Amino acid sequence: MKTLFLLRHMKSSWDDDSVPDHERPLSARGERALATMADYFRRRKGGTPRPDLILCSTAVRTRATLAGLLPLWHEPPPMSVDRVFYMASAPALADRLRALADPTATVLLIGHNPGLEDLALELAHPEESPLRTRIMEKYPTGALTRLEFAIDRWSDLAPGSGRLAEFITPREVAPV
Template sequence: MRTLSLLRHAKSSWDDPVETDFDRPLNGRGRRAAVRMGRYLRDEGLAFDRIIASPALRIRQTIEGLEEGLGGRLQVTFDRRIYMASAVTLFDLVQAESDATGRLLLVGHNPGLEDLALIATPEDDAPLRAEAYKKYPTATLAEIVFEGARWAEAAEGKGRLTRFVRPRDLDPSLGPDD
């Protein structure tokens, strides 16, 4: 069994005068949401064998918030291919992951993460999938379980969405997204 977790970066600031999208920082609510999601990871005892993240500033700041909420450091590999990646690119990364990794976390952007969550799981009326289909807000964590023994066996529609947690589910002041 393989567990893939997907975390979208926290809410970023469009008011900050930056030259590129890559350098866009989190806003105040985003920083609070990242810390709250870190506390959620700690409280749930969630740990990952490997974390791969986009190197964009808002991702780095999201990870800093997670670490603050967790009360510890995360070992993260930054990979430029995740920045604004399509679901196909993200799925390729997942399928190429070492089989020594049982629990993988990708930290990235929409629409790639949302699309990956949807194509990795079967089209059905399951409540969690319906929520993910409706909207994948910032700082939301999705968890998908694949029954195969190897990441290469992860295929479209073969995963089971077992978790879909939005910051507003944990603290109503952190939502809804605009």
């Protein structure tokens, strides 16, 4: 069994148009949403997930999102912060996941849209479900998806092989 959490970075600031996209920090709203989602992780049914590995884009807003979650764990999980995750497409993200070591059971991927939304929809079983419909309508900043796979090896990750187990947004947890 493999579990994949997909977390879109929190809302970024557009206050300064001269700041390159990769360097944009979180906005005040993004900071509030981050606190909301960290609190959700702490109190969610099943407890705070403990990923075996965190994969994160190098963008300032994704690294800030990661930094806001790190206090959830007494000892930080292993991490890979890599430019390859910056604005990566769903196929590129899926290829990276298929290359993971098999003992890695649970992964948290912090990244960007449209890659995360496309990946969630690609990997999830194609049957219509309320969660799938919501993802197709909008995958806002701060959204978290949990997919579960009945596979033993990441290399067996295939389109439609996942079960959508969770989709939650900061706005659902608390008004931001």
